[in-house]
Amino acid sequence: MLLEKIKSPKALKELTSGQLQELVVEARTALLEKISHHGGHNGPNLGMVEMTIALHKVFDSPTDKLIFDVSHQTYIHKMLTGRAHAFLDAAQYDAVSGYTNPKESEHDLFTVGHTSTSVSLANGVAKARDLKNETYNVVAVIGDGSLSGGLAFEGLNNIVELGTNTIVVLNDNDQSIAENHGGMYQNLRVLRETKGQAADNLFKAIGFEYHYLDEGNDLAALIALFEKVKDVDHPVLLHIHTIKGKGFKFAEENREKFHAGGPFHLETGEYISTGGNQVTYNSLTTDYLLEKMASDPKVVAVNAGTPMLLFSPEQREKAGKQFVDVGIAEEHAVSMVAGLAKNGAKPVWAVFSTFMQRSFDQISHDLALNHLPGTILVYGASIHGMNDESHLGIFDIPFLAHIPNLIYLAPTSKEEYLAMLDWSLEQTNAPVAIRVPVGPVNEMAVTVSTDYSDQKNEVTQAGTQVAIVGVGNFYALAEEIAEQLKMQHGITPTVINPKFISGVDKELLDAVARSHKLVVTLEDGIREGGYGQMIASYLGDREIVVKNYGLEKKFYDNYRAADVLSELGITVETITKDIMEQLQQSIH
Amino acid sequence: MLLEKIKSPKALKELTSGQLQELVVEARTALLEKISHHGGHNGPNLGMVEMTIALHKVFDSPTDKLIFDVSHQTYIHKMLTGRAHAFLDAAQYDAVSGYTNPKESEHDLFTVGHTSTSVSLANGVAKARDLKNETYNVVAVIGDGSLSGGLAFEGLNNIVELGTNTIVVLNDNDQSIAENHGGMYQNLRVLRETKGQAADNLFKAIGFEYHYLDEGNDLAALIALFEKVKDVDHPVLLHIHTIKGKGFKFAEENREKFHAGGPFHLETGEYISTGGNQVTYNSLTTDYLLEKMASDPKVVAVNAGTPMLLFSPEQREKAGKQFVDVGIAEEHAVSMVAGLAKNGAKPVWAVFSTFMQRSFDQISHDLALNHLPGTILVYGASIHGMNDESHLGIFDIPFLAHIPNLIYLAPTSKEEYLAMLDWSLEQTNAPVAIRVPVGPVNEMAVTVSTDYSDQKNEVTQAGTQVAIVGVGNFYALAEEIAEQLKMQHGITPTVINPKFISGVDKELLDAVARSHKLVVTLEDGIREGGYGQMIASYLGDREIVVKNYGLEKKFYDNYRAADVLSELGITVETITKDIMEQLQQSIH
Structure with a gap:
């Protein structure tokens, strides 16, 4: 085996x-074997086998700099840069991340x-490079889906002005995660x-020297094209047409389904089910929105390139003009959304916490x-969200909560979530x-408020000595701690759902400060x-003690949530113990 | 007078x-009279006189929706929509803001x-509009300078996909605030x-129906063009060439100087000087960078469309390849900057706090x-910065300070600032x-640290009872309060420069918590x-009292900084009084 x-x-x-042709076969086989057992970004990598081999055949990494957009398409790049073991040996599948990472290899320039x-x-x-008077090739690889993001346009516009060697490889597989959106895709x-x-x-039009290659999965043609532009002294753009999912017919036929996912059967192209059709907060949102849209033509859902967050292709069909995917933008x-709200529509933007950061x-x-009434649904905002350092959903509270006029709500149950959504x-x-x-969806048999304009917290249990404030996902933790305090120590704490x-x-x-010794806040x-x-600050001049629990300010990577929480002492046992220690100190 | x-x-x-031609003359005369006495966005408005009159002649605002980018070019629009008095009567010059504002008029859709x-x-x-089955024109006016911002491209790309009536008016005066940058400007x-x-x-290429008009200051030609596309059923883009500064020869000749500014002499085109050539933190930065660049070719300053923040046109010439204006992007x-730092350059990005929000x-x-060593210089981050609600520089601490790995420094003097900049x-x-x-530049006769990697605060005065933490611009306030406490009450407080x-x-x-009764924090x-x-949270379980002083979370508008600070009690007198009250309470 060459690989x-x-x-x-x-x-x-x-x-x-x-031999290079043999390598193509070996790499694609290894790729299929790993992704079918391990999951990952399927389609993007299948389509990039030939191109990646051609890039490394022609250019001299790491002297020449290869920079991959998103870098979810770099599995073959990893195979060719000393990391084949992580694709050939099932025991080492987790030895590399799904993205480029300078800690793994000098051939990876950025964590992306x-x-x-x-x-x-x-x-x-x-x-x-130019400032240092050095000479080598700088190659940026970008997919057609990423091209709708304005930053990519800013980059193209400026690369042309720089005017020296830069090779932009546009990997055009005619597909974003889902279908592309926007006028340029007609071009x-x-x-x-x-x-x-x-x-x-x-x-x-922007000023690039432009080359088109239709056979983007033809190794010889790719090598010839790259050799033609290697060491060029000005910016060129190579528009290369590849087949997303190339070499695996189910992925070629259903490009959205096979953009990324978990393990699947190679023979049938069916994903190996891990759950079933249980109700989730995502499915609740979908159902709510489709029903709401049917009764109110002014309701419109907006999404930026991750439509599966809200709707399957069939559901998008059903939503019709009341769903807008703007592409990655x-x-x-x-x-x-601001324009929609201004003109009387009822817009909802569904977005992952980590991608909201762009806006x-x-x-x-x-x-x-x-003061425009747009609704933002922030998904994956939790230590239990995506666990890659470049996809964390744990920074949204400082990001959003301090913007004037904006109301940020943290529901704690199905009923509260849907009530908030409808109110909004x-x-x-x-x-x-x-x-x-x-x-998991938390159902509560209680009646929830239908008005969230008063910005008032809810005391769900009135107690003494300590008040536990459980924000959103961590409200359940507050309740568990309250139970422990009652069971183990006979203390009935006040429990607060801040909402x-x-x-x-x-x-x-x-009121809490007057009647309690301690406030504990818990946030995910x-x-x-x-x-x-904010609570610590507000109560800074009172006698009451305030303890804030939350995650550290760091880029956690490839972690198990339970480990992180345990290390930080964010567990029922540890916080219960902390509370008892604090209450005992207060007596002295 | 028609106006x-x-x-x-x-x-x-x-x-x-x-009569419309008369109106052009009247409007331009009124405009010149006001801006020469009052200051404002000169060039953009001079160039838009004919176009604005034509827009309002042809379209039916507010039924038809006119949406202006930045909206700094809407002085004529304001004249025509019931606000001429604010241009004709010097006593009412401040009756309107320099941007569109729905509170002023139903013809202004957004605060921008x-x-x-x-x-x-x-x-x-x-x-x-489409969801509501309504029919009217939606017109977006955007300047060529704004077009380099990726958001504009995202908008163009999506407007084409919407496919219904939208008229994009590209006001091309071949100039951003300074000259344009990027390949598309060649197009x-x-x-x-x-x-x-x-x-x-x-x-x-993006898919627009495209019309070009070279005579963008010819009223009749503009009216004809707008009439041609009014009520169109698909997206069109009107590329209209105007003269920035039209009708005022000094502004036509020096477009950067006359983009915006204070009062000027109509006869000579000279700005009425308000100061002279005193040293400012801006000029210190310029001098430092030019000197540093001369000795180190790897130093490179980056700016996004506001080059005058760092360099005059002559200084840009001097910086040469070590200065990059990427346009508004x-x-x-x-x-x-990340790419520059990765490849061994020493990049500095100079940006206004309010525009940093895009990144x-x-x-x-x-x-x-x-973990890349790029330096960001955050300008105008203060209640004493720009005082328009859309240009506030007071949100950057929550924005930046909680990003992992990033060090945010707040210098308190010239010496400290330059030392931090050089260290960075x-x-x-x-x-x-x-x-x-x-x-004003604060010079200190003390030696400052040359290493800011230890992330340690500096105790500039060791004292008792109260510790006053003065962040950056508000460090001087901490010192003044300390003086008052000493003079009036014989108390020597601890004073801390957190850096x-x-x-x-x-x-x-x-240490402070063990030996003091009160910590006061002051931040601008x-x-x-x-x-x-963060300090209130860290000390939440100690006996020490913490009082945080800072601005409210709101969009202050058209304010006097002294008034805001006085209302919030951020004055030497009030805080001194607060401290004494708190210390007296602590005794009981």
Whole structure:
């Protein structure tokens, strides 16, 4: 087997074209074997086998700099740069991450995971090269899906101005995670259909020297193209048409389903089910929105390139004009929501916490400054969300909670979540963000409020000595601690569901401070800049002790949530013990 | 005078073409009279006189929706929509803001001030119209300078997909605040030179029906063009060439100087000087960087469309390849800085606090996650910065301070600022942001540290009872309060210069908590999510009282800083009094 012997991309230089073709087969086979057992980004990597081998055959990494957008398509790159074992040996499948990572290899320039950054990163790398009077190739690989993000356009626009060697490889498989959206994709289509000869060429218009290759899964053609532009002294853009899912017919036929996922059967192309059709907060949202849309044509759901968060392809069909996927374009999604709200629609933007980070200015300047009633559904905002360092959902409270005029809500149950969502859609005064609960659906037999404009906390259990404030996902933890305190120590604490996290309930805190010795806050996000610190500040001049529990300000990577929480002492046992110690100190 | 009689744009419908021409002259005269005495956005408004009159002549605002990008070019729009008095009567010059504002008029759809949003806002407004089955025109006006912001591209890309009536008016005066940057501006140039007939047309490539008008200051031609596309049933883009500064020769000749500014002499085109050439923190930065660049070719300053923040045109010349203006493209600026730092350059990004808001994801994901040593200089981060609600610089501490790996520094003097800047450029471990001091330069005769990696606070005066922590700009306030306490009450407080605001000095706070009764924190930014709250949280389980002073979480508008601070009790007198009251309570 050739693949086993390749310890660095230099080894490719020695291979004959026949051997390189063998390598294509070996790499694709190894890839299919791993992803079918392990899961991962299927389609993007299957389509990149030939291109990656050609890149490493022609360019000289790490002297030449290869920068991959999102870097979810770098499995073959990892195989060729000393990490084949993580694809050939099932016991070592977890030895590499799903993205580039400089800690793994000198061939990985950046830790990446968000889209549309590679061209800008390459611009910086190339500019530094020029300042140092060095000469080598800087290659940015970007998919057509990432191209809708405005940052990619900013990068293309500026790379042209830099004017020196930069090779942008546009890997066009005619697909984002789902289908592409936006006018420029018509241009890409015409360019593919005309083999690069369309009347108006987006990339030539920006100023690129442009090359089109239709056979993006033909190794020899790829090598020839890369050799033609290697060491070029100006920016070029290579528009290369590849087949997403290439070589695995189920992935070629259903590109959205096979963009990414867990283990699947190679024979049938069916994902190996891990659960079944249980109700989740995601499915509750979908059902609620589809029903609401049917009765109110002004309700409109907006999403930026992750439509499966809300709707399957069939559900999108059903939502019709009341669903808008803007492609990967989070900034646009928010400003569009502002426009929708201004003109009387009822917009909901569904977004992962980690990708919401692209839209601070639009949330603040377009939505909040204008008091516009757009609803933001923040998904995966939890230590129990995605656990890769580039996809964490634990920074949203400091990010959102301190924007003026915006109401940030943290529901604790199905009933509360749906009530908040419905209230938010119907109110007309303010932008509202809702931290969609993460984890199993919690049903409560109690009646919940239908009005969240008063920004008041709810005392769910009146008690003495200690008040436990459990924010959103961590409300259940507050209840468990309360039970322990009762059972083990005969103490009935006050338990509070704050419901809103964009400010404190001063009246309630005043009362708590008068009648309790300790307030404990629990939040499923970083402690710094978070909710609990506002309470600590408000009560800073009172005698009552305040203890804030939350996550550390760090990029956790590839972690088990239970381990992190245990290390931080965020467990029923530890917090119960902390509380008892604190109460005993207070007596002295 | 016609202008006086126009109470709403309806009045324009009745005017003859001769009267409309008179109106052009009257409006431009009134504009010049006001801006020469009052200051404002000069060039953008001078160039828009004819276009604004034509827009209101042809379209029917507020039924038709006019959405202006940045909205700094809406002075004529204000004249025509019931607000002429604010231009004709010097006593009422301040009766209107410099941007659109729905509180002023139903003809202003949004409170705006940042760039590149109008197309996306229009996309939302048009989509809501379609959902409601209404019919009217939605018009987005955007300047060529704003077009480099990726959000504008996202908007254009999506407007085409919406496919219904949306009219994008590209006001191309071949200038941003300074000169434009990026490959697409070559396309705009060729389009102007060929009267819209270039081989590759950026806008046609995206899918727009495209119209070019070279005589963008010819009223009749503008009216004809707008009439041609009024009520169109699909997206069109009107590329209109105007003259920035039109009708005032000094502004036409020096477009950067006359983009915006204070009062000037109509006869000579000289700005009426308000100061002279005193040293400022801005000039210190400029001098430092130019000197540093001369001795180290790896030092590179990056800016996104506000180059005058760092360098005059002559200084830019001097910096040469070591200065990069990426145009209005804050996201790209940060990712480029990450690329520069990765490849061994020493990049500095100079940015206004209010515009930095566009780049959270890039700072977190590209710079901080990758531990890359880029330097961010945060300008205007103060209640004493720009005082328009859309341009506030008071939200940056919660925004930046809680990003992992990033060090945020708050210097208190010239010496400390320059030492921090130099340290940041030379270190290779972490992204560093520096809150450039706002206000008069403070020189200190003391030696400052040359190493800011230890993240330790400095006790500048050791005292008893109360410790006053003065962050950056508010350090001087801490010193003044300390003086008052000494003079009036014989108390020598501890005074602390925290220097870094991205975390607390636990060791010092432990010591302070053991030996003091009260900690007071003072920060020149919003209190929520800020620096002081981290201290309140850290000391939440100690006996010591913590009082956090800072600004409220709100969009202050058109304010006097002294009034805001006085209302919030952030004055030497009030805080001294608060401290004495607290100390007396602690005795009981």
